[in-house]
Amino acid sequence: MTGTCFNIQRYSVHDGPGIRTTVFLKGCPLSCTWCHNPEGMSRELxxxxxxxxxxxxxxxxxxxxxxxxxxxxxxxxxxxxxxxxxxxxxxxxxxxxxxxxGQPMTVEELLAEIERDRAFYEESGGGVTFSGGEPFEQHEFLLACLRVCRERGLHTAVDTSGYAPRDVILEAATLTDLFLYDLKLLDEARHRELVGVPLAPVLENLHALDEAGAEIWIRFPLIPGVTDSMDNVNALGRKVASLRTRRVHLLPFHRTAADKYARIERAWEHAGLEDVAEDRVKEAAEALGAMGLDVRIGG
Ligand code: SF4
Ligand code: SF4
Known part of the structure; x- marks a missing residue:
């Protein structure tokens, strides 16, 4: 079985506990206007x-x-x-x-890459994180990798938008140690407009994972003028407060993706946005903290 990766990032410290290798799988059904990995959107090379x-x-x-x-x-x-x-x-x-x-790789080829840094995982409590794109777009490959990682005692995390078939997500929950679960906009119409897919399945899958006892860290990108309104922050806080998990990672917008859009010669509608202001991040963190959530800044 082969999968298509567009990046394998070693020594990652922002995608779960410890030192990790982050594997970016190609393809995403979403079309977030602020996407930081535009080269991963398409399944094609x-x-x-x-x-x-x-x-x-x-x-x-x-x-x-x-x-x-x-x-x-x-x-x-x-x-x-x-x-x-x-x-x-x-x-x-x-x-x-x-x-x-976006060259294809077999499960064994990818695992050989991952295994190269096993010593770092063991020393730091790290492991491997599957990200994207949306990793569930290649769910057969993802599940196969998770299965082999588990057999070999490697800690795994799946960084997902949650927009995937319920049965596949629940199967992944039996094979992985952690979900990094992205929530962006809590309003159905805004979500459809700016993320490109309905919100309801994302929330339903989140509750299903929570009820299944999965370890979940919520990731919330703070995009100026898009996700950072206090209405949205508070709605997100109420949603997370209804779950078992309490952990929320705020991911402040930064302009580093501008280079990536230039490299694939695609216009980026957020090219003119400034980095999110520190005060705004603090305000959001305090509001979420006041709801009893465990708020971290960054991945
Ligand atoms: S720019 Fe031309 S040579 Fe390069 S990949 Fe495209 S078609 Fe092939
Ligand atoms: S023109 Fe530029 S991109 Fe094309 S082969 Fe020469 S250095 Fe490379």
């Missing part, structure tokens, strides 16, 4: 172009069946609509400005 590295040699133009244009500034510009994701330009780009992400 994605061509990344780091323009700062391009030296304008034109080698990619020579080999490409739908040639990119090298602009007067010497930078290559790819027509994404006609790009075949064949990788020919990657092979000839000596500057390392081009690469394809």
């Amino acid at each position: 994605e061509l990344i172009v780091v323009q700062d590295r391009c030296v304008g040699c034109g080698a990619c133009v020579e080999v490409c069946p739908n040639p990119p244009v090298v602009d007067p500034g010497g930078r290559s510009v790819t027509d994404r609509r006609s790009c075949l994701r064949c990788g020919s330009c990657v092979d000839v780009c000596v500057a390392g400005a081009r690469r394809l992400v």
